[in-house]
Amino acid sequence: AFTNKTKIVHVTHLINWTGQIMPVKKIAQEAHKRGIEVIADGAHTFGHFDFTIPDLECDYFATSLHKWLSAPFGSGMMYVKKDKIRNVWALLSNGEPDGPDIKKFESLGTRSFASEMAIGAAVDFHNGIGSKRKEERLRFLKDYWVDKVKSMPKVSFMQPKTTHMSCAIATIAIEGKKPGEVSSALFDKYKIHTVGIEWENIHVVRVTPHVYTSPKDIDRLVTAIKEIAK
CATH class of the missing domain: 3.40.640.10 (Type I PLP-dependent aspartate aminotransferase-like (Major domain))
Structure with a gap:
């Protein structure tokens, strides 16, 4: 204030x-x-x-x-x-x-x-x-994977649902799993780099695609999340 x-x-x-x-x-x-x-x-x-x-x-x-x-x-x-x-x-x-x-x-x-x-x-x-085209692509990649896993019972997110309030970055939490465990599993087994975050009341894994990330890469992420969240 x-x-x-x-x-x-x-x-x-x-x-x-x-x-x-x-x-x-x-x-x-x-x-x-x-x-x-x-x-x-x-x-x-x-x-x-x-x-x-x-x-x-x-x-x-x-x-x-x-x-x-x-x-x-x-x-x-x-x-x-x-x-x-x-x-x-x-x-x-x-x-x-x-x-x-x-x-x-x-x-x-x-x-x-x-x-x-x-x-x-x-x-x-x-x-x-182009800045606008890049923004649209990054938001598409974020929405692509979030839409595929958001209905899973053990999966939760911590970012705004309003379109203009986020772009490429999204965070995920899996019930019963610590962020470090999820992040390590994603990298060790699937070679997907993410960041486990534990700070105050925030316990999530940050997923950050870039323009070089393909939908095929995202599909691998979705498969990994589904297997880890079983």
Whole structure:
């Protein structure tokens, strides 16, 4: 909740445990009414589904590029509204730490230029598919397997049913099985990589297809879930 002491709000664009897409724009609009700045964490959204950063109306946005854009590990991106750049000092400053040029944040010392140059190829690949088309494909893959197992008596899910509130990511729980057991069985027997999550009241296995995942791969996942849930 906002208070009179709140200066900045950090919003996770997509909850990585459940796949829920958060209403960043609405939160940002309410925050700005109170003079509060907004940081959006887009680690699991950039390159995942169709949106532009200005659509979110946040002041700052940061993302990993190796996830949904499929750029090299260690690559990322930061967005700062133009009128905010001067007021944010770089961690490793250049000659003008309070300058208006966002390139001041690129003074990071020696790093892999091969990885940075490969970002362009990843962007070209993404644009070749198209953001909207990619979103539709990823949601199709998620719905494809969820629809086949959701009626099973021992299977439950933890993600929104409303279409616009999730995309590729879905989580599953199997009665009588710990997330780690399910995740290990999926990999050891079926060579399907998933992530077992146990945190607070969340005990699920996250399933995350990408554009290179085929319906045949999903069919193998469905078969595996049915056998594990017997």
